[in-house]
Amino acid sequence: MRPLCRLLLRPGAPLSFSFVSQIRPAPSSFFSITTSAMGPANIAPAPAGKPLIVVSGPSGAGKSTLLKRLFAQHPDTFGFSVSHTTRSPREGEAEGVHYHFVPKTTFLDLISKNAFIEHTHFSSNYYGTSKKAVEHVASKGRVCILDIEMEGVKQVKQSTFPAKFIFIQPPSIEALRARLEGRGTESASSLQNRLDQATKELEYAALPGSHDKIIVNDDLEKCYSEFHDYIMGIVEGNTR
Numbered sequence: 001m002r003p004l005c006r007l008l009l010r011p012g013a014p015l016s017f018s019f020v021s022q023i024r025p026a027p028s029s030f031f032s033i034t035t036s037a038m039g040p041a042n043i044a045p046a047p048a049g050k051p052l053i054v055v056s057g058p059s060g061a062g063k064s065t066l067l068k069r070l071f072a073q074h075p076d077t078f079g080f081s082v083s084h085t086t087r088s089p090r091e092g093e094a095e096g097v098h099y100h101f102v103p104k105t106t107f108l109d110l111i112s113k114n115a116f117i118e119h120t121h122f123s124s125n126y127y128g129t130s131k132k133a134v135e136h137v138a139s140k141g142r143v144c145i146l147d148i149e150m151e152g153v154k155q156v157k158q159s160t161f162p163a164k165f166i167f168i169q170p171p172s173i174e175a176l177r178a179r180l181e182g183r184g185t186e187s188a189s190s191l192q193n194r195l196d197q198a199t200k201e202l203e204y205a206a207l208p209g210s211h212d213k214i215i216v217n218d219d220l221e222k223c224y225s226e227f228h229d230y231i232m233g234i235v236e237g238n239t240r
């Protein structure tokens with residue numbers, strides 16, 4: 001998964017410089033996810049009152065595939081916020097482009113100042129989406145899209161920031177397993193962690209009101225069409 005402007009989101013995956021590289025890699029384990037202790041986010045709305053668009057779903061559901069296509073089709077419309085992280089830069093990663101790389105003390109200070117819309121801790125490092133980073137996307141006249149996991153979704157929902165929540169659902173756990181295996185990015189334990197986490201995400205998505213839109217990614221063309229049309233409805237102000 002991710003990071004978050006998560007292009008890449010997959011730990012260990014090569015970072016191609018594109019929107020994907022902005023995405024925070026999805027945790028291979030969520031055991032250490034920090035629960036939100038943050039109060040309401042107080043952020044300026046996106047351009048022309050456009051809400052933040054939050055895309056979530058199990059690892060392997062197809063989020064990156066859909067977002068990459070959306071960004072390619074509308075290169076000037078959307079933007080990923082640049083996340084903060086306490087991990088070290090990998091080769092080719094640039095400060096302020098792929099991440100804001102900060103020391104742990106700085107990250108903790110930002111948490112104490114309620115600077116994040118959502119943040120998480122995994123694999124000994126912190127990752128977070130700051131309010132300023134989202135504001136920066138809006139200041140460029142773009143609609144900000146977040147690609148985040150379930151705990152991040154819950155944190156954004158606790159904020160007062162206007163947002164639309166889209167959940168990408170795999171047709172089945174078996175199909176998800178096949179896609180993750182086909183992607184070839186996971187070890188056996190990482191694959192099992194992601195499938196275990198997927199079960200929790202599907203349970204959460206089944207709760208009424210957890211998301212504004214749930215799209216099953218079975219046939220990719222059909223899914224993309226629904227995904228595209230729903231998001232463009234938000235951009236054009238036609239989606240409630």
Ligand SMILES: Nc1ncnc2c1ncn2[C@@H]1O[C@H](COP(=O)(O)OP(=O)(O)OP(=O)(O)O)[C@@H](O)[C@H]1O
Binds near residue numbers: 001009026057059063
């Ligand atoms: N509808 C589909 N049918 C078959 N394969 C698909 C479909 N959608 C995506 N895939 C494939 O499934 C794999 C997982 O997709 P993708 O990497 O986009 O998932 P993701 O939700 O972004 O995962 P992560 O959160 O781990 O980054 C990829 O190999 C992708 O090509």
